[in-house]
Amino acid sequence: MIHTLVVDDDFRVAELHREYVERVKGFSLVGQAQTGIEALEKVKLLRPDLILLDLYLPDLSGLEVLQRLRDGDRLDVDVIMITAARDVDSLRSSMRGGVVHYLIKPFRFAAFEEKLLSYAAARERIDRLAQADQGDVDRIFSALRTARNEPLPKGLSDSTLELILQALRGSAHGLAATSVADVAGVSRVTARRYLDHLCRLGQAELTLRYGGPGRPEHRYRLLAG
16 A cells, blocks of 8 residues: 655645545555645654655645655655646756656546555656666656557547456456457457556566476566556
8 A cells, every 4th residue: 555645735736636646556645734844744754655745735745755754864765746837947846856748737537546556656667676677677667758648549439448457457467468358359469569558558468487307487466546
């Protein structure tokens, strides 16, 4: 479970974001703050994994809070900036401060959910690594960049993709491409195309399972989200 702190000076907006967090699988709300100082205090007290941080606060700006988290207090927490600010300087400063996403208000729940789930997928990949190679790094950053609502590549369909996802959701330890094809009712070649697509997006991963003699079995497992 990813423990999340919502920081916004507008109580109605904070409540909306609270409701959104509680709707996203794998996330739980641990607290809310309406000022920058309160946010820093609650980070120290509650130790959240993630902060949803508004840029415009009545005392410290979100950027000042971010700077204190990184430079002064050095608190180990990830940040998604949520703001109405569209100026490039705010975006640039947020990126330099190490935010994992920058979400511009207003937005719909689907956009909010996509950002949280892509963050969760990248986080899970990092947690599973003992040491990273370039391929691991590329897949982690791909997961952060992924927009679940972007158009599918030519030749892939939403309906078939959902069949593949359903097949993967039914197995906690992953499935071979042949098994996915059987469950989804498609050919092995078709299943492989969709599985490879999900791996590129960071939504699934390919692992090798060593058992009896011969070549190891390739298995696909759905990641967080």
